[in-house]
Amino acid sequence: xxxxxxxxxxxxxxxxxxxxxxxxxxxxxxxxxxxxxxxxxxxxxxxxxxxxxxxxxxxxxxxxxxxxxxxxxxxxxxxxxxxxxxxxxxxxxxxxxxxxxxxxxxxxxxxxxxxxxxxxxxxxxxxxxxxxxxxxxxxxxx
Numbered sequence: 028x029x030x031x032x033x034x035x036x037x038x039x040x041x042x043x044x045x046x047x048x049x050x051x052x053x054x055x056x057x058x059x060x061x062x063x064x065x066x067x068x069x070x071x072x073x074x075x076x077x078x079x080x081x082x083x084x085x086x087x088x089x090x091x092x093x094x095x096x097x098x099x100x101x102x103x104x105x106x107x108x109x110x111x112x113x114x115x116x117x118x119x120x121x122x123x124x125x126x127x128x129x130x131x132x133x134x135x136x137x138x139x140x141x142x143x144x145x146x147x148x149x150x151x152x153x154x155x156x157x158x159x160x161x162x163x164x165x166x167x168x169x
Contacts, residue, residue, distance in 0.1 A: 040066065049118040
């Protein structure tokens with residue numbers, strides 16, 4: 028389940044970044060692109076607060092039912108995210124691509140052959156920051 032959660036979170040994060048940038052006014056794209064970056068730390072903070080709140084009762088209560096409360100509360104966040112996503116209209120750039128029929132047949136292959144250096148640099152930088160974060164989180168929680 029953690030693997031599924033990790034893959035879904037990664038894809039949702041990427042989609043959130045792209046969506047924020049595509050819907051941003053040109054003069055505020057940097058700001059809009061930065062907002063999804065706040066999601067992970069905000070989520071960790073909310074999770075810590077939720078666990079702190081539910082762990083105030085006895086261990087028996089926590090183990091029997093209380094640990095489910097944060098998961099039930101998260102349903103509200105899922106509903107908010109889903110309602111936002113369902114209300115979004117297609118961006119102007121996507122409409123233009125569809126209208127001109129300039130869609131790539133295999134977009135991933137087109138990206139790799141067109142921007143190999145940028146993809147390798149970006150992947151390397153994300154692996155390095157991700158590895159640091161995972162190591163820091165692992166050793167700070169022990």
